[in-house]
Amino acid sequence: MGRIVGLVMIGVVALAAASWAADEAGAEQSAADEAKKIALFNGTDFTGWKLFSPDENADLAQTWSVKDGVVHCTGSPAGYMRTTRQYENYRLTWEWRWTGEGGNSGCLLHLSEPDKVWPKSIECQLMSTNAADFWLIDGTDFKEHTNKEDRRVPKMHEHNEKELGKWNKGMAVCEGDTIKLYINGLLQNQATEATVTKGYIAFQSEGAPIEFRKIILEPLEGGGPVKE
Numbered sequence: 001m002g003r004i005v006g007l008v009m010i011g012v013v014a015l016a017a018a019s020w021a022a023d024e025a026g027a028e029q030s031a032a033d034e035a036k037k038i039a040l041f042n043g044t045d046f047t048g049w050k051l052f053s054p055d056e057n058a059d060l061a062q063t064w065s066v067k068d069g070v071v072h073c074t075g076s077p078a079g080y081m082r083t084t085r086q087y088e089n090y091r092l093t094w095e096w097r098w099t100g101e102g103g104n105s106g107c108l109l110h111l112s113e114p115d116k117v118w119p120k121s122i123e124c125q126l127m128s129t130n131a132a133d134f135w136l137i138d139g140t141d142f143k144e145h146t147n148k149e150d151r152r153v154p155k156m157h158e159h160n161e162k163e164l165g166k167w168n169k170g171m172a173v174c175e176g177d178t179i180k181l182y183i184n185g186l187l188q189n190q191a192t193e194a195t196v197t198k199g200y201i202a203f204q205s206e207g208a209p210i211e212f213r214k215i216i217l218e219p220l221e222g223g224g225p226v227k228e
Contacts, residue, residue, distance in 0.1 A: 041215040043069035053079030088198030089223025102128030103208020110199035132188035142191035
């Protein structure tokens with residue numbers, strides 16, 4: 001009996017050690033994943049971003065501002081804030097909310113110059129109740145865009161946005177020529193064989209007050225900032 005008890009105890013210790021080692025490995029992997037993440041918005045100012053409007057006389061400080069870790073956008077005039085660096089193969093997450101009655105905005109992926117309204121890119125729509133529709137801008141395309149008379153490719157499901165005034169979370173997984181869009185954890189749209197696979201990232205000013213925060217980019221394998 002004593003020998004059996006001893007063997008059981010050895011087994012328990014071995015299992016505990018294996019579990020501890022697995023926990024340690026998981027913690028190390030989580031720490032490594034966190035270290036790879038890039039805070040595109042620093043919560044303080046527009047370092048790393050360019051503010052653009054086609055109206056050269058516009059005072060963009062009246063359109064875009066930062067307070068308490070949040071980007072505030074009045075929605076007027078039309079334009080966007082975009083990264084000053086280009087990216088490829090990444091997971092982008094951000095949060096947004098409407099401060100009024102809702103309206104129109106979007107996250108522009110794989111944007112290329114010249115800056116204009118609106119630049120060549122693939123848009124993840126953020127319009128109220130339409131978040132995650134794709135819009136193809138200035139000639140971009142992908143396989144799921146089958147109706148060539150309409151630049152819009154609707155999301156897969158009914159909208160799952162939170163009520164106005166509450167924060168929503170968006171995620172775009174851009175890997176090779178594929179883009180997957182998630183809203184509040186639900187896969188809402190997917191594009192494959194996209195004609196653009198890298199570029200700047202932008203958030204639109206498009207007519208209604210909106211706020212953004214926690215804009216984080218996590219490079220996937222072989223991804224991150226594009227070498228210039």
